[in-house]
Amino acid sequence: MGFLKRAYLWIVTSFLIFLPQITLAADVAKKKLSKKAPIIWVADTRNATGFWGWTTSMYNENIYLYGLLTIILMAIWGVILGAIMDFIMMRSGIELTKRELRE
Amino acid sequence: MKRFLHISTLAFILAFAFILFIPEDALAIVLPVSGVDFSISVLLILGFGVGVMGGFYGLGGAWLITPGLNIFGFPMAFAIGTDMAHIAGKSIVSTFRHARFGNVDWGLGIAMLVGTMAGIEIAARFVMYLERIGFVGGVVRWTYVGILAIISATVFYDVLKKRRLEKRGEIKKAEAAIKWAATLQRIHIPPMFTFKQAGIRCSLWLPVIVGFITGIAAGFLGIGGGLLRMPALIYLFEVLISGAYGAFTYTAKGRCELLAAVIMLMGAAVGAQIGTVATKYVRGYFIRVVFGVGTTCALISIILKQLKMATPAGILIIMAIICITSLILILMLRGAFKEVREKKAAERAAGGG
Numbered sequence: 360m361g362f363l364k365r366a367y368l369w370i371v372t373s374f375l376i377f378l379p380q381i382t383l384a385a386d387v388a389k390k391k392l393s394k395k396a397p398i399i400w401v402a403d404t405r406n407a408t409g410f411w412g413w414t415t416s417m418y419n420e421n422i423y424l425y426g427l428l429t430i431i432l433m434a435i436w437g438v439i440l441g442a443i444m445d446f447i448m449m450r451s452g453i454e455l456t457k458r459e460l461r462e
Numbered sequence: 463m464k465r466f467l468h469i470s471t472l473a474f475i476l477a478f479a480f481i482l483f484i485p486e487d488a489l490a491i492v493l494p495v496s497g498v499d500f501s502i503s504v505l506l507i508l509g510f511g512v513g514v515m516g517g518f519y520g521l522g523g524a525w526l527i528t529p530g531l532n533i534f535g536f537p538m539a540f541a542i543g544t545d546m547a548h549i550a551g552k553s554i555v556s557t558f559r560h561a562r563f564g565n566v567d568w569g570l571g572i573a574m575l576v577g578t579m580a581g582i583e584i585a586a587r588f589v590m591y592l593e594r595i596g597f598v599g600g601v602v603r604w605t606y607v608g609i610l611a612i613i614s615a616t617v618f619y620d621v622l623k624k625r626r627l628e629k630r631g632e633i634k635k636a637e638a639a640i641k642w643a644a645t646l647q648r649i650h651i652p653p654m655f656t657f658k659q660a661g662i663r664c665s666l667w668l669p670v671i672v673g674f675i676t677g678i679a680a681g682f683l684g685i686g687g688g689l690l691r692m693p694a695l696i697y698l699f700e701v702l703i704s705g706a707y708g709a710f711t712y713t714a715k716g717r718c719e720l721l722a723a724v725i726m727l728m729g730a731a732v733g734a735q736i737g738t739v740a741t742k743y744v745r746g747y748f749i750r751v752v753f754g755v756g757t758t759c760a761l762i763s764i765i766l767k768q769l770k771m772a773t774p775a776g777i778l779i780i781m782a783i784i785c786i787t788s789l790i791l792i793l794m795l796r797g798a799f800k801e802v803r804e805k806k807a808a809e810r811a812a813g814g815g
Contacts, residue, residue, distance in 0.1 A: 370611045398593060400495065400716045407494040414720055415494040426713035429547055429720050430706050436724060437551035440731030448735050 509726030511783030513733020528684035542684030543712030547723035549705035574673035581677020610761040617754035743797025
């Protein structure tokens with residue numbers, strides 16, 4: 360218990376130590392903000408070929424379409440990998456439809 | 463059956479050894495969007511480790527991915543965005559398996575979605591603001607340190623408290639020492655709702671507010687939200703949708719490395735299935751201690767990164783992932799082989815009888 364109390368004390372103290380830094384950072388940030396414009400990233404299409412070249416170009420040309428592509432691609436990839444792994448696990452001989460829940 | 467399990471295990475060990483011991487240059491790629499030079503083996507290990515832990519503990523394990531990617535060179539906003547994209551895919555794999563076990567409560571998940579999506583959007587905009595003013599790395603890293611410190615302390619406190627109570631005989635073995643969920647469920651603000659699969663009755667506002675708070679955490683730290691919703695696995699599909707929304711919003715802001723997410727998902731897909739199946743065989747409070755050790759290692763490596771010591775930070779986080787996943791994997795395989803052996807013996811006995 361004593362150890363845990365000390366651990367919590369350490370955490371709180373650490374936050375208090377860094378609090379002035381964060382406050383100062385916020386002040387500096389406030390001053391800087393008026394001068395800072397949003398950071399624009401441009402993908403390097405020179406080395407990307409094939410499918411990845413196409414997606415990288417899409418990133419530069421239409422970011423929302425790239426966002427949509429990301430969701431669709433991740434979903435399809437997740438389903439494919441999930442189905443493959445499910446197929447493998449079902450053939451492992453392990454009972455996978457029920458499980459005893461206990462600590 | 464047993465032969466299939468043997469072959470699968472051997473193939474997996476060989477693949478794991480190949481990833482671990484192949485020269486780093488052989489698997490290095492330049493990621494086209496962020497322009498970061500990265501190792502495929504690190505991406506696969508991160509993905510696999512997070513898959514195992516996500517499937518096993520019921521939380522995304524993304525608390526390792528965002529710091530891990532950042533430690534190995536990803537800009538922080540990209541680490542969060544890529545992690546969100548990878549979560550969206552991995553949740554599909556885990557939901558497959560958990561739905562088979564009957565752990566998915568669709569009602570509870572839908573209730574949480576509203577709050578989660580709002581929370582993610584607010585957090586993503588805040589991350590972009592921090593990036594603009596040049597503070598995103600430090601702020602996110604220190605937030606991680608704070609959250610992981612609290613989680614580690616809570617896990618160890620929970621374990622120690624339960625042990626002490628057990629020694630005194632004041633608590634049953636199956637009873638958890640900290641009962642957050644029960645306390646929150648006692649809040650009675652109408653409309654009250656019963657979630658059958660989860661087996662709870664609570665105010666509808668509770669999942670919405672929990673969703674909002676965890677959505678902010680998810681969007682800010684790049685976690686699926688499971689980290690803060692660990693006590694139950696029943697709303698996994700909600701993590702799926704919130705992950706998809708988080709991925710979209712970060713990608714639309716230009717902060718997602720699709721190729722890295724695709725590679726990580728390959729490791730995560732294998733890991734998520736193994737981790738989820740491992741919950742069947744691996745039990746006991748010691749596994750919570752392992753989780754606590756994992757979060758502590760992640761915490762230390764984030765501090766090391768913040769102190770510009772990227773190499774020890776990278777070694778520590780990778781070693782923590784490998785050790786924890788290997789432990790879960792060994793225990794899972796032991797249980798699986800035992801079950802298959804018993805099944806075969808039962809079949810032989812039935813055939814002989």
